[in-house]
Amino acid sequence: xxxxxxxxxxxxxxxxxxxxxxxxxxxxxxxxxxxxxxxxxxxxxxxxxxxxxxxxxxxxxxxxxxxxxxxxxxxxxxxxxxxxxxxxxxxxxxxxxxxxxxxxxxxxxxxxxxxxxxxxxxxxxxxxxxxxxxxxxxxxxxxxxxxxxxxxxxxxxxxxxxxxxxxxxxxxxxxxxxxxxxxxxxxxxxxxxxxxxxxxxxxxxxxxxxxxxxxxxxxxxxxxxxxxxxxxxxxxxxxxxxxxxxxxxxxxxxxxxxxxxxxxxxxxxxxxxxxxxxxxxxxxxxxxxxxxxxxxxxxxxxxxxxxxxxxxxxxxxxxxxxxxxxxxx
Ligand code: PBG
Numbered sequence: 001x002x003x004x005x006x007x008x009x010x011x012x013x014x015x016x017x018x019x020x021x022x023x024x025x026x027x028x029x030x031x032x033x034x035x036x037x038x039x040x041x042x043x044x045x046x047x048x049x050x051x052x053x054x055x056x057x058x059x060x061x062x063x064x065x066x067x068x069x070x071x072x073x074x075x076x077x078x079x080x081x082x083x084x085x086x087x088x089x090x091x092x093x094x095x096x097x098x099x100x101x102x103x104x105x106x107x108x109x110x111x112x113x114x115x116x117x118x119x120x121x122x123x124x125x126x127x128x129x130x131x132x133x134x135x136x137x138x139x140x141x142x143x144x145x146x147x148x149x150x151x152x153x154x155x156x157x158x159x160x161x162x163x164x165x166x167x168x169x170x171x172x173x174x175x176x177x178x179x180x181x182x183x184x185x186x187x188x189x190x191x192x193x194x195x196x197x198x199x200x201x202x203x204x205x206x207x208x209x210x211x212x213x214x215x216x217x218x219x220x221x222x223x224x225x226x227x228x229x230x231x232x233x234x235x236x237x238x239x240x241x242x243x244x245x246x247x248x249x250x251x252x253x254x255x256x257x258x259x260x261x262x263x264x265x266x267x268x269x270x271x272x273x274x275x276x277x278x279x280x281x282x283x284x285x286x287x288x289x290x291x292x293x294x295x296x297x298x299x300x301x302x303x304x305x306x307x308x309x310x311x312x313x314x315x316x317x318x319x320x321x322x323x324x325x326x327x328x329x
Pocket of ligand 1: 160200
């Protein structure tokens with residue numbers, strides 16, 4: 001069988017290609033830090049910064065000029081607490097973005113407590129202080145999600161992995177307190193694995209777990225890498241509870257999961273190319289081992305091939321340049 005005839009030139013390859021990545025599928029994460037005076041670089045995440053409220057607006061403006069009009073906001077409040085979290089700093093950032101850019105910008109906002117708690121866990125601890133409590137955490141998350149929606153977020157994205165949070169958030173949004181909240185999307189991190197690839201992010205978002213025992217990591221709520229059936233159950237459950245968009249995270253180590261789940265559950269699928277995956281490519285490129293832009297592009301193509309319709313990636317803002325390589329692959 002002759003297969004090489006269709007591989008012989010770049011122009012022929014363009015015609016027979018089945019998978020393409022477009023800029024409109026990409027979502028750029030941002031970090032904004034309360035009380036920060038000047039923006040800071042993040043080890044491993046080339047081109048991404050811990051932003052101040054002012055530099056955030058400036059960076060988003062530059063991203064829009066570069067053709068990137070969708071973002072995922074991670075907001076880090078100065079005051080850490082055990083419960084009764086104050087979401088006003090984050091709500092203020094959303095308001096500022098929406099006031100400045102309106103509907104030219106799609107704003108999704110991470111909903112989690114790990115940047116707000118003094119211990120770095122994604123929720124409220126039980127009275128003994130040795131376990132992340134489900135119901136009190138879900139209450140806090142629903143309150144935060146409603147505040148973000150009222151501030152103008154197009155989408156709220158709970159990444160905490162508590163049980164029942166999608167239902168609680170949908171109920172809060174639909175409660176009628178604010179009529180526009182019923183239009184706010186929920187993007188659920190429905191298949192979020194307990195991964196070592198989140199390292200650079202935790203430094204950026206000030207969210208590493210600081211405890212001992214069961215509080216040393218996030219294994220009691222994030223999905224075990226060896227248990228794909230849990231990812232299926234979690235995603236089915238989140239659909240039932242009202243999620244509009246589902247997600248697999250990280251990306252490359254879990255493409256098998258993305259492929260299977262996107263074939264079984266006909267909902268829009270996002271995939272998150274997480275900080276450690278992005279940094280791995282950047283570090284190899286810095287050592288001259290690979291071409292960074294082409295390696296990033298290859299990773300994105302694999303995400304779309306596996307069934308994602310959108311990709312959250314730290315490289316979105318470089319995509320105009322990187323996607324051009326599709327013409328010469
Ligand atoms: C917060 C959260 C994490 C990431 C997104 N939201 C870290 C974690 O769960 O520890 C990771 C994103 C990345 O690594 O790029 N719960």
